[in-house]
Amino acid sequence: MFDYTVATNNSIKEAISSLELSLKEEKFGVLWMFDIKEKLQEKGLEFESDYLVLEVCNPYEAERVLKENLLVGYFLPCKIVVYSDNGKTKIGMPRPTALINLVNNEEVKKLANDIELRLINCINKSILS
Template sequence: MLYIVETKKDVETAARDLEEAVKRYKFGVLHVHDLQKTLKEKGVDFSNACKILEVCNPQRATQVLTDNMAVNMALPCRISVYREGGKTQIGMIRPTALLALFPGAAELKAVAEEVERETMKMINEAR
């Protein structure tokens, strides 16, 4: 269900490298959430660095949304770069696992597999 890899890079460097990889695969970065910063702004001290990239390929998103509009609840794809236990990790919920939760999952499977292959490549290139 999860795909997580470890990197020797710090969170900032890995997130920047991931953002570059995302663009090479013709996905867009819709937003980057800095979880640590956001929590600090809310008065919560959170020690683990965490960047969450919301990424999307517009053509594939349109394809799955045309098949099942409820899939909007699972979009965009989120890839996290975070620090835990003294190690930097890059990970995501596998698109195949996420889209399998929806009615008509069989029709979505091919697109989910394609997006999963590409996002895994992005993660591995950024590691």
């Protein structure tokens, strides 16, 4: 699977707040939060589901992977989405390991695996809060 997605009973606002706290523990920061619903409605389009994309980064990890292969920058920053789906809040991300396989570099694959496990841990901790 290319993604990791979980559901929570928390509201979107609660899920994001909890996620931000767990990300900070792993030294990831939210660089930007893109509200797709708001942007589409701003353009006159009807999109009813709440859908937010968080671009997250750990500068130390970004430096490590970029030193191994500059093409990895095409996948940065990491994305985590929080959205409403049939009354449930979902949190998910594309798996860094799925993307990094395209680069074909064993050291980068190891780094991506570590980052993926840490981000999954952050997501899992956020749904338990």
